[in-house]
Amino acid sequence: MASYDQKIKAAINGDKIVMYSKTYCPYCKMAKSALKGVNATFKAIELDEMNDGADYQNALQAITGVRSVPQVFIGGKYVGGGTDMKKLHDSGKLATMVA
Template identity: 50%
Template sequence: MPATRDLVNELIAKDSIVIFSKTYCPYCKMAKQVFESLKKPYTAIELDDREDAQDIQEVLGEITGARTVPRVFLNGECLGGGTDVKKLFESGELEKKF
């Protein structure tokens, strides 16, 4: 899956905030709402709209240790999932990362 790995790395590098998401996932919505409340634009990669979703989740599993969504990246660093992002936001740590 080197092509998928390249694609994932490219997507992560392209924007400062990238959320690998599924449109119906409540944790994905939670993560997006955090960035919306901070007025920070993000790029959402909606995996349920993609044919290569399975492959992308495999690669995310390899690089982040989890294949679950959301996988949230800020400046190339994986912040984790929806709950992780919400905790960072509530503690004030998230703003320090910008």
């Protein structure tokens, strides 16, 4: 069985845009809205719908230094959370990053 950090690395290298999220989180909704605003296709991994979501969240903290969600990865790189995504969208940079 792969470790959680291996599973996360496989996910973020397997899709161009991956977001670790929780369905009820307002910042996650903000990040999703920003991505949808630039017609980006992304994979949302909803930690609150997984039995081992807390284990993923611990592994994410080890990888990014951040425990909160959302955590958005574009092209395998961590780009931030909800407010970061909104700022990137508002500045026009997000459209370039996902193109």
